[in-house]
Amino acid sequence: AEVKKIAVISGDGIGPEVIAEAQKVLTKTEEVFGYKFETEHGLFGGIAIDEKGTPLPQETLDICKKADAVLLGAVGGPKWDNNPKETRPETGLLGIRKALGLFSNIRPAVIFDCLKDASTLKPEVLDGTDLIVVRELTGGIYFGEKFRRETANGQEAVDTCVYNVNEVERIARQGFEIARTRRKKLTSVDKANVLETSRLWRETVIRVAADYPDVELDHVLVDNCAMQLLRRPSSFDVIVTENMFGDILSDEAAMLTGSIGMLSSASLGEGSFGLYEPVHGSAPDIAGQGIANPIATILSVALMFRLTFGYHDAAAAIERAVKEVLDAGHRTGDIAVDKSKAIGTTAMGDLIVAAI
Amino acid sequence: AEVKKIAVISGDGIGPEVIAEAQKVLTKTEEVFGYKFETEHGLFGGIAIDEKGTPLPQETLDICKKADAVLLGAVGGPKWDNNPKETRPETGLLGIRKALGLFSNIRPAVIFDCLKDASTLKPEVLDGTDLIVVRELTGGIYFGEKFRRETANGQEAVDTCVYNVNEVERIARQGFEIARTRRKKLTSVDKANVLETSRLWRETVIRVAADYPDVELDHVLVDNCAMQLLRRPSSFDVIVTENMFGDILSDEAAMLTGSIGMLSSASLGEGSFGLYEPVHGSAPDIAGQGIANPIATILSVALMFRLTFGYHDAAAAIERAVKEVLDAGHRTGDIAVDKSKAIGTTAMGDLIVAAI
Numbered sequence A, B: 001a002e003v004k005k006i007a008v009i010s011g012d013g014i015g016p017e018v019i020a021e022a023q024k025v026l027t028k029t030e031e032v033f034g035y036k037f038e039t040e041h042g043l044f045g046g047i048a049i050d051e052k053g054t055p056l057p058q059e060t061l062d063i064c065k066k067a068d069a070v071l072l073g074a075v076g077g078p079k080w081d082n083n084p085k086e087t088r089p090e091t092g093l094l095g096i097r098k099a100l101g102l103f104s105n106i107r108p109a110v111i112f113d114c115l116k117d118a119s120t121l122k123p124e125v126l127d128g129t130d131l132i133v134v135r136e137l138t139g140g141i142y143f144g145e146k147f148r149r150e151t152a153n154g155q156e157a158v159d160t161c162v163y164n165v166n167e168v169e170r171i172a173r174q175g176f177e178i179a180r181t182r183r184k185k186l187t188s189v190d191k192a193n194v195l196e197t198s199r200l201w202r203e204t205v206i207r208v209a210a211d212y213p214d215v216e217l218d219h220v221l222v223d224n225c226a227m228q229l230l231r232r233p234s235s236f237d238v239i240v241t242e243n244m245f246g247d248i249l250s251d252e253a254a255m256l257t258g259s260i261g262m263l264s265s266a267s268l269g270e271g272s273f274g275l276y277e278p279v280h281g282s283a284p285d286i287a288g289q290g291i292a293n294p295i296a297t298i299l300s301v302a303l304m305f306r307l308t309f310g311y312h313d314a315a316a317a318i319e320r321a322v323k324e325v326l327d328a329g330h331r332t333g334d335i336a337v338d339k340s341k342a343i344g345t346t347a348m349g350d351l352i353v354a355a356i
């Protein structure tokens, strides 16, 4: 098989621990399916600030650009939280998205049956919940001009939210394409009753919809969406929205599943290139203890196989292995009901590798 | 007693029906407590568009300005949804907030014990939930410059989010003051890792905090807050945040109580003037049927008594009456488990009036 290059970025906190397990999964799928991966590690986030003085060293960016896909652990931690903007991990995150053209963030929020109880929602409300938030990732208020200015009324801060019709169109298409492979329902979320960018967003989504007559489209205001996610999560299929709203709604959606330690995400650009990472953060409080849950990162590998490499057989094998291990009752501390029986990061990784 | 002037705005949909019950409550409190109210009605929202060609006629604004407080039903409906901006009900809403200087929106999210089951959250998670969202209401991206422009890459839309240090300071003080009367915990929500307005927000809140050493302050990022509201709603006391985040989070918080037909809100400016309205909308689908739940509007009267008039005795009497009627098992359709036993809007209003 063709050798696939994967840039591996461990990052901070529990990042290196969960990435180590994901790498074992890569090796095992090479053995079982005959695929070939070449991995190259890059420094990113807090550790890159410490060692190179910047969260996103050029060298790391080069490694990513040469690769077919990027596997990311997690970045950030209290150590760097009060740094000036240029030397904060988040700045690296925004920088890598922009530099790699990753305009689309895909976040599946699914319920793991054996973890249903971990949700704060009633099980009957969660039944059948299986949604994806498609978030625009390189535009909007995140990347618009920002500044301070002195006025007669004192200091003022300004952020600018900008959307170009092409930016909206490409993410809308992404939403429709994904909906097409699923239950064919797309919910576009905006604040068209207040924002000009939202009005452009809505017009554009409606225009693009003409090319997807098989997909049912509806428009929901962001405040209402925050409510409906709670009230009837299972009624959503694919949600497409702009950067800031997507940040909020995708986290709400993830949390309502109760399975946040299990959720993976993909950030995609044009073509098949993508960056894959767990939804959870770097969890500095439990870093280095060998107790982090590696499943979200392992499932991010499966997502990479599906979306970037088209290795559906290996993806299915990983997903099946995870399910098997969970069904057999194995749990890391974050998802264990009986914490005394929890197993560690490596043990969980080993069990999944063995089940592939 | 001094005569208090109340501007009454019924608005659209179920607005007139729920306002009629609130007016009966006003009359009853005059009788029982000897207070004196003078009400004057104004057209606003869709009905004002139909009758006067604008959602916020000058005459209505004048009535509000002369009044000590405003009682609002609800505005909007599908009939006006596709109107151009100037003749949409929302434009009236934004206009009245700005014109009356209502910079602070107060939304208590409380659990009514008898309605706990109506929430999609597990009852044990809801236990003890009693929070208030204090939302900045006349600044931020809602009121910043908005426009379209043609670029080499096609059309572009722009919204501007602006916050002045004074705007942040006054809403921060509002948050601290309210927290001081409660459990003394203030959570300031921002996106300081991305937005300049949020950095100004956070700095300012920290500065103001020096005047409130008795209030415990923490800062939570908006995406994390959307998650934590779901995970541990009872850990929040007062949340203070900017306009757009407040729109989303206050709706999320309202929905998680399961009691959205019961929640009231206040929009305040400098001094004691305020506009009071139910959190729910105009519900055009059930308008005119006499089945709407008037409780949120009646509780908005109680909130007006507390916050604008300082009539704590009458406020307590109304709140107690509502509790009594609910405890006796009376329910409107929206909150009834057995819908066949549901009572109508007028019957519910009459029962509450009788219990005062």
Ligand SMILES: CC(C)[C@H](C(=O)O)[C@@H](O)C(=O)O
Binding pocket: A090, A093, A094, A247, B193, B194, B223
């Ligand atoms: C860390 C932060 C800049 C980032 C974002 O807001 O995009 C994070 O919340 C995320 O969702 O990936």
Ligand SMILES: CC(C)[C@H](C(=O)O)[C@@H](O)C(=O)O
Binding pocket: A193, A194, A223, B090, B093, B094, B247
């Ligand atoms: C109707 C709309 C403009 C309004 C807002 O976003 O402020 C509403 O959602 C609210 O929360 O009062």
